[in-house]
Amino acid sequence: MFSNVLDRERYPLAARRWGIILGSVLVVAVAAALASARTMPFMFAVTVASFLAAAAVRGLFGSAVPKRGPVFWHLAVFLLYAMASAA
Numbered sequence: 001m002f003s004n005v006l007d008r009e010r011y012p013l014a015a016r017r018w019g020i021i022l023g024s025v026l027v028v029a030v031a032a033a034l035a036s037a038r039t040m041p042f043m044f045a046v047t048v049a050s051f052l053a054a055a056a057v058r059g060l061f062g063s064a065v066p067k068r069g070p071v072f073w074h075l076a077v078f079l080l081y082a083m084a085s086a087a
Helices: 013-035 037-058 072-087
Strands: none
Touching: 013 037, 037 072
């Protein structure tokens, strides 16, 4: 929602502070990754850390970490391949 639509008593700025900070980090990470291919491996880690921090702030950290099943392992192997080929 846009800030002018929010009810200032129900959603004060202090309650939205973490969302604003993490959203800003994500915007900078995506812009830096698009600007230079050399920043991609570092910015991927920043993006994942931002998502995990957002889940921890909301109290949903348990559901943010994937269960170790076949999909997890295939994704992990692909990400390792992508990191190795980027180096």
